[in-house]
Amino acid sequence: MEQEIKSKGFRANISKLSITFILVLYTIFTLGPILWVLTMSLKSTVDIRKSPYTIPLNPRWSNYYDVWVKSNYSRYFVNSALVVGLSVIVLILVASMAAYCFAKLPFKGSNVVFMVIFTTIMLPSQVILIPLFQLLVKYGLNNSLVGLGLVYVAVQLPMSVYILRSFFAQIPKELSEASRIDGCSEWGIFWKIMFPIATPAISTVLIVSFINLWNEFLFAVIFIQNDSKRTLPLGVMKFVGDVYEDLGRTAAGLIISIIPVIILYILFSDKFIKGMSDGAVKG
């Protein structure tokens, strides 16, 4: 009996140990590469080549200054912030209105229209790339952040409408009916009552589309040609493939491009995780 307990305890210890081992190993696997790049961003290329894995004792902050000022990253950052920020605002207004309509103002064929929109979630971007490019060229929106922003709103629309619709569908009828009897118009009901209630779903859409668009590359690389109009993911690619690739500065650029998301993530990690999981599983 005693022996049995002992062996059980021993076994429990082993399993605890192996679990800890897995946890530590996977954490190193996840964080290691990011921390490595962080150290690289504070070294010169010569140092990186000589000793790639040391901690920079004399951090070379000038990498960040050079990238931000000389390599035009400040411009890319502002471009990204503008195009993503405005797209997300327009997206939320447009998507929440449509989602409310699909959920609460049904009409003949509304389900079919919704299903058609929903199916495009599976659409690979390259299917619409060629006609979109021609369309933008035709109307002078090629090589413009406005054109890129319009496309961004459209591509995020199906997923956003889907998330918001399922939220609006859960709101009890009585709520809008009461205000309808009080003489409130549909327009008023939506903006005064429904839109504020939908804040949790809206923040999910906000987070998911912000991340998707902040990281978007394919449309940007095809639609934007001028250096002054590049977004951050395009700026990051600037040095890549260059024979004299400046490793330290490239690393600094990478860190700059992920800093906004990481800061927001540290502040609102629970919301981010919930938003991303909801968005993906529902989408």
Next chain:
Amino acid sequence: MSSISSISPAKKHKNKLSDILISKKFTYSKAIILFLTPALLFYAVFILYPVIESIYYSFCKVEVFGVNAKAQFIGLKNYIDVFNDKVFWKAAANTLIWAFSSPFLEIPLGLLLALTLKKGTNITKFLRVVWFTPVLMPQIVVGIIWAWIYNSEWGLLNEVLSKLGLGVLQTAWLGTPATALPSLIVVTTWMWTGFNMVILLAAVSAIPNELLESAHIDGAKSYQVLYKIIIPMIKPVLANLMILCFIGKMKVFDLIWATTLGGPMWSTETVATYTVKRAFYWSTFEKGYPSAIASMWFYLILIISIAMTAAFNRKEKLEY
């Protein structure tokens, strides 16, 4: 007097009601138009029209001169050409390998991590946050970081191998056709395992504890609990993640653009990169052929996703 007073309120009431009905119907349809038009406009112009045009282009020879495109109907010729295109088959094989192997890497690994994290403590919360981080990074950035890790001269992986005494295994990971694709599959696994873990953790935590405990008391082994209780109970979530992972990998583009550009010798070419190359980077001005590749891939994703959904649903019905 009394008769008048008794009629008029009713009449009044009737009038009012019909007024309300008319105005309500009017405002109802007006509201629908008001609410739906912006979204439908965005959708029609930037998604529906391009999709239809792309499918139309796939049956045409399309030549682009500046702003104007001249499309000449040629039937199925593009599709036949695609079938005879060796590079396309290579790209399709690479993409399918990716799309069918990733779910079996990311999801089991995610489940393993979720099970180790199941007992909620402070460290659990911290690790959940840490492991989720790679999903938030742009694929371009992830690609550049991993290109450095795989670098043959000073890369992290070769360094670790030599420290472990496995120096023989050192190679140019992304420069060798045999290792390039598997190396990139590892990268997407790095990116997405944490994400799968978080969703599976939520699903596993929803399983009532009594169920697992009673199974243990009945003498069930851990792996039996896993196969007989945990997996059946989270099946819908697993199915969802499978489809999600599959669709995601069918579209891989950025990561390759940041690392190998499809090389060496097409070994990491995907359908997405090949389409974009044919459409915008090869000096042909013909857009019908890339449209055919892209459309075909879209049909395939749709068919496989629908089939997977149907298969998962059928299995569930059989079991319950």
